[in-house]
């Protein structure tokens with residue numbers, strides 16, 4: 001059957017748009033050296049970590065099925081090594097989905113016990129880890145010591161910091177963000193837990209910092225991030241204790257010294273709102289007699 005010109009044009013347009021869609025997604029994918037053996041895998045606004053060991057590759061976070069398939073193919077071509085371990089940094093679906101790509105019997109899947117429990121509880125569409133831990137776990141993998149540490153509740157369930165030696169790279173997802181504001185209204189964050197965890201993280205030595213979003217950096221950058229969330233917490237709390245409304249606190253611009261960070265104009269009021277709502281609800285600040293006007 002002969003196709004009319006209109007049909008051919010439509011088919012071509014569909015082919016081109018699907019190709020463009022795929023190309024656009026994968027053109028957002030890239031591997032960047034952090035050290036000789038440690039790479040940041042970027043997929044759009046997300047970053048995962050790829051560690052080359054003498055025995056194979058250790059991947060932290062599959063991100064999603066398409067990104068996971070791309071990184072599996074890419075490391076096979078580039079390094080000619082198997083993926084020996086997949087570590088989930090935490091339970092959130094936008095970082096932990098795609099794990100089924102590595103569920104082929106060749107890769108050990110690892111997470112904190114709370115991350116696995118949450119993935120199971122919510123029937124997450126990814127592969128469940130076969131190895132979990134409570135406080136800390138070190139993988140001695142092909143000449144690299146990869147230490148996973150849980151510093152308490154931060155964002156998501158079982159969210160761990162990963163330290164790679166001898167490269168001295170620290171990888172943290174969502175609860176430390178370098179060069180950019182934390183996401184919008186701090187959905188899912190435990191702000192006080194994040195402060196405590198970041199204090200503990202800063203007691204550890206490390207040279208390179210890689211986050212699951214935004215910029216790479218060093219320990220000074222993590223210190224600067226700590227100062228941001230500490231200022232956010234303290235200024236919003238002081239505002240509430242002084243009887244100010246959310247609008248009053250936002251108008252007083254308590255975070256102005258951080259205005260050079262990315263997404264400041266877009267998200268600073270949302271950050272303040274998120275901190276305000278968390279502080280009010282967790283500490284029952286509106287249930288106090290002085291706040292009730294009696």
Ligand SMILES: [Zn+2]
Nearest residue numbers: 095174212213
């Ligand atoms: Zn995230």
